[in-house]
Amino acid sequence: MRVVVTDAEVTLADVLSLRLAIDEPLGEGSRLVLRQRGTGTERAVALGGPGAEASDASMAVSLAPLGLGPGRWDAYLQRDGPERSAARTRLQCVDPGFSLDRLDAYALGRRTLAYRAYRTLNGFLAVRVTQAAPAADVRAVWFREGRFEVTGLLAYTGFADDDAPRPARLALCRPAGPGGPEVAVTAAATVSGVRFHAALSLCDVIDAAPDSEGLWAPSLQVDGLDTPLPLGARIDDVDGKRRRVHYPDAEVDGVPVRPCYTADDELRLEVGG
CATH class of the missing domain: 2.60.40 (Immunoglobulin-like)
Known part of the structure; x- marks a missing residue:
C-alpha cells in the first residue's frame, strides 16, 4: 500500500x-x-x-x-x-x-x-x-544612525492582533562575569497589538560598560505581562540561526558591535572582541 x-x-x-x-x-x-x-x-x-x-x-x-x-x-x-x-x-x-x-x-x-x-x-x-512561553519573536534587526533597532511579533501572549498600544521598554543586559558586574541599558519601545518596534542607542551601551567586551541579551518588558520577554526567532521553520543568519556589523567609537543568535535561537549583541 x-x-x-x-x-x-x-x-x-x-x-x-x-x-x-x-x-x-x-x-x-x-x-x-x-x-x-x-x-x-x-x-x-x-x-x-x-x-x-x-x-x-x-x-x-x-x-x-x-x-x-x-x-x-x-x-x-x-x-x-x-x-x-x-x-x-x-x-x-x-x-x-x-x-x-x-x-x-x-x-x-x-x-x-x-x-x-x-x-x-x-x-x-x-x-x-x-x-511554549510568551516571547518576542524577531523579524528584523538593523543598525541606523548609531542605534540598534528591532521589530517583531509577540508570541504566545494571548494578546489580540489589533492596533491597541501597550507601554513597553526594551532592555539590553550584560550579565555579571569576568568583565565586571551586571550592566543594563533601557529605552522605550512601541507595541501595537502583537507587533513591536524598539530602538536603543549603541553609544549608551558603550558608555555603560567602558571595557566594552561581552554578550548583551535584549528583552522586552510589556505592560500586562508578568516577566520580560526574551528576544529570539523560533516561530519560523529555520533552525540553527546561529549558523545561517548573519547581520551587518557596526562600529561605534571604534568598538565593533554584531547581532548574532545563540545555539537555541535567542538574539544577542556581541560588543567588542
Missing part, C-alpha cells in the same frame, strides 16, 4: 490535519503511530475511532490528548489484518509545510506546548513539539 501525505497542518485547535494520496482504502485496524526520536516512546490513534476522523484521503487527529512530550515524533501508518501481522509504513510527505502567516496565527494563542507538522530532510512526515 502506497501512502503519501500531500498536505499537513496543525490547526489552531492543535489538530493534526492530513491529506493523503493512497492507492487503496484504509482498512479496519489502521492506526496512526507517532514515535519519539531518542526515547522510542509511541502514541497510537485508531483511525476512525475516538480522537480521529478518516475518509478516503484525509484524517484529523487531536494531539493534546496524546500526551506528546517535547521532541520530534516520526509518523507511521500501521495496519492490522486477520491474514497478516501488523505492517508499519513510515509516512512519506511532499508538503514543504512552510507558511509564515499560518505559523504567526498559531503563535497568537497562549500555549504551554506548540505543535508543528513538517517534512524531514529525507521526505517523511514528523511532528515537532516544543515548550
Whole structure:
C-alpha cells in the first residue's frame, strides 16, 4: 500500500490535519503511530475511532490528548489484518509545510506546548513539539544612525492582533562575569497589538560598560505581562540561526558591535572582541 501525505497542518485547535494520496482504502485496524526520536516512546490513534476522523484521503487527529512530550515524533501508518501481522509504513510527505502567516496565527494563542507538522530532510512526515512561553519573536534587526533597532511579533501572549498600544521598554543586559558586574541599558519601545518596534542607542551601551567586551541579551518588558520577554526567532521553520543568519556589523567609537543568535535561537549583541 502506497501512502503519501500531500498536505499537513496543525490547526489552531492543535489538530493534526492530513491529506493523503493512497492507492487503496484504509482498512479496519489502521492506526496512526507517532514515535519519539531518542526515547522510542509511541502514541497510537485508531483511525476512525475516538480522537480521529478518516475518509478516503484525509484524517484529523487531536494531539493534546496524546500526551506528546517535547521532541520530534516520526509518523507511521500501521495496519492490522486477520491474514497478516501488523505492517508499519513510515509516512512519506511532499508538503514543504512552510507558511509564515499560518505559523504567526498559531503563535497568537497562549500555549504551554506548540505543535508543528513538517517534512524531514529525507521526505517523511514528523511532528515537532516544543515548550511554549510568551516571547518576542524577531523579524528584523538593523543598525541606523548609531542605534540598534528591532521589530517583531509577540508570541504566545494571548494578546489580540489589533492596533491597541501597550507601554513597553526594551532592555539590553550584560550579565555579571569576568568583565565586571551586571550592566543594563533601557529605552522605550512601541507595541501595537502583537507587533513591536524598539530602538536603543549603541553609544549608551558603550558608555555603560567602558571595557566594552561581552554578550548583551535584549528583552522586552510589556505592560500586562508578568516577566520580560526574551528576544529570539523560533516561530519560523529555520533552525540553527546561529549558523545561517548573519547581520551587518557596526562600529561605534571604534568598538565593533554584531547581532548574532545563540545555539537555541535567542538574539544577542556581541560588543567588542
